[in-house]
Amino acid sequence: MTRTAQQEAEHKVLLMAMELSGTTWKLGFGDGGPKQREKNVPAGAIDVLMTAIEWAKQRFKLPSDVEVHSCYEAGRDGFWLHRELVKRGVHNRVIDPASVEVNRRARRRKTDRIDVGLLLRQLTLDWRGEGSWSVVRVPSEQEEDARRPHRELRRLKKERQGHASRIQALLALHGVQLKVGKKLPTELAHVRRNDGSELPPSLREELLREAERLAVVDKQLAAVEKEQLRQSLSRGDVVGAKLEALLRLRGIGQVGATVLVYELFGWRVFSNPRQLGSLVGLAPTPFQSGGMSREQGISKSGLGPVRALLVELAWQWLRHQPGSDISRWFKKKFAHGNGRQRRIGIVALARRLLVALWRYVEQEQLPKGALLKPGC
Numbered sequence: 001m002t003r004t005a006q007q008e009a010e011h012k013v014l015l016m017a018m019e020l021s022g023t024t025w026k027l028g029f030g031d032g033g034p035k036q037r038e039k040n041v042p043a044g045a046i047d048v049l050m051t052a053i054e055w056a057k058q059r060f061k062l063p064s065d066v067e068v069h070s071c072y073e074a075g076r077d078g079f080w081l082h083r084e085l086v087k088r089g090v091h092n093r094v095i096d097p098a099s100v101e102v103n104r105r106a107r108r109r110k111t112d113r114i115d116v117g118l119l120l121r122q123l124t125l126d127w128r129g130e131g132s133w134s135v136v137r138v139p140s141e142q143e144e145d146a147r148r149p150h151r152e153l154r155r156l157k158k159e160r161q162g163h164a165s166r167i168q169a170l171l172a173l174h175g176v177q178l179k180v181g182k183k184l185p186t187e188l189a190h191v192r193r194n195d196g197s198e199l200p201p202s203l204r205e206e207l208l209r210e211a212e213r214l215a216v217v218d219k220q221l222a223a224v225e226k227e228q229l230r231q232s233l234s235r236g237d238v239v240g241a242k243l244e245a246l247l248r249l250r251g252i253g254q255v256g257a258t259v260l261v262y263e264l265f266g267w268r269v270f271s272n273p274r275q276l277g278s279l280v281g282l283a284p285t286p287f288q289s290g291g292m293s294r295e296q297g298i299s300k301s302g303l304g305p306v307r308a309l310l311v312e313l314a315w316q317w318l319r320h321q322p323g324s325d326i327s328r329w330f331k332k333k334f335a336h337g338n339g340r341q342r343r344i345g346i347v348a349l350a351r352r353l354l355v356a357l358w359r360y361v362e363q364e365q366l367p368k369g370a371l372l373k374p375g376c
Helices: 003-011 045-057 080-087 112-127 141-146 146-174 186-189 201-234 240-246 254-265 274-281 304-320 327-336 339-363
Strands: 013-019 024-030 038-041 065-074 093-094 283-289 292-298
Touching: 013 045, 024 045, 024 112, 038 045, 065 141, 065 283, 080 093, 093 112, 141 146, 146 201, 201 240, 201 254, 201 304, 240 254, 240 339, 254 304, 254 339, 274 339, 283 327, 304 327, 304 339, 327 339
Parallel strands: 013 065, 065 093
Antiparallel strands: 013 024, 024 038, 283 292
16 A cells, blocks of 8 residues: 555654665665665675664664664575575565666766765655555475476586587587497597598597586486485475376476476465566567557566476476367467467467466376376
C-alpha cells in the first residue's frame, strides 16, 4: 500500500542503498526525505558497515532502534551480505539489475555516486509502496549449495569441448584427422603426416599437455556426476520427491530432472505460468504503441542455461512421448513446416512442456497422454 505523508512522519526509517565493488562499497543513506548522506567502507567489512549505519542514524537524528531498510544489486557478491544483514536486523532487498531504471541516452554518465543515488531514490519509492523494480528470491545456503554440482558439470563439459577442439585444430594444421578419446596419448605417439613424417617436436609436446588437461577434466567430470547421483538418491524431503517424480517420466533423464528441480521447482514459488516462463526467458514480448502492435518473440531473459536445456528436453519429449497432447499439438501446427518453423515451434513446445512439468510436480497432474517409464 502507498504510504501517506502522515504515515511517513509517524513511521521513521533509515534507508540505505549499497553500490558494491571489489575494493570499496559506496553507501547512500536517507530517511525518506530529500536529504542524502554518503559514506565509503572497505569491501567485505560488515562490522564497518554496521558502524556506518549507526553514524547515519546520528546524522539524521533517528533513534537507535529505528528500522533500517537496505538494498543492493544482485551480482558477484551473491547473497552472503543479504544473510548477514538480515541476521543483524536489517530489512534488505536484493534487486535484479535489469529492473533498475536508468537514463536511456546513448552516452550517459555513470559513476558509483550516481548509481547509489539512483538506487536510494528507487528504494524510497519502494518503501512508500510505489516501487516498480524486481526483488530477487534469495535461496537458503542449502538450496544454493545444491545447485553447485550441475553448474560445475556444465562448466566442465564446456571446458572438455574446448580441449578436444584445440587438439583437433592443432592436428588439422598438418592434415591429420584423429578422434579424441581416452587412448589419445598413446595414439599421438603413432600419428604420422600424409608424407609419413612425424609431427614437429614442439607440437607433439603441446598436444601431450592438452591431452593431460583433457584427462584431468574427464576425471573431474566422472567424480562430479557420481556425487550428483549420490546427492539425488539420498534426499528424502520434498525436493527429493519432486526429483523422483520427474525421473518417472519418459524423456526426462538425470541431468534434466536435476537442473529443473534445483533451479526452478525445488525452492522457488510461482503464482502462475507467466512467472515461470519469464524466469527462463520463454515469455512473449509484445511491442505496442498507438496503432502499432507486433510480437518480438520470447524475451530471452533470466536463466539462459535452463532455457537451452528445455529446448533439448522438448526434442526428447517429441521422441519419447509422441502420444501426449503436447506432442500432438506440435505435430499439428509445425510438423509440416520448414526447418525455421519447426525451430520456432520447438521453443513454443518447450514453454508448454515447462508449464506441464510444473503442474506435474506441484499439483500431481500428469501431462495428458504422457507415459511413465517401465516399472514406475
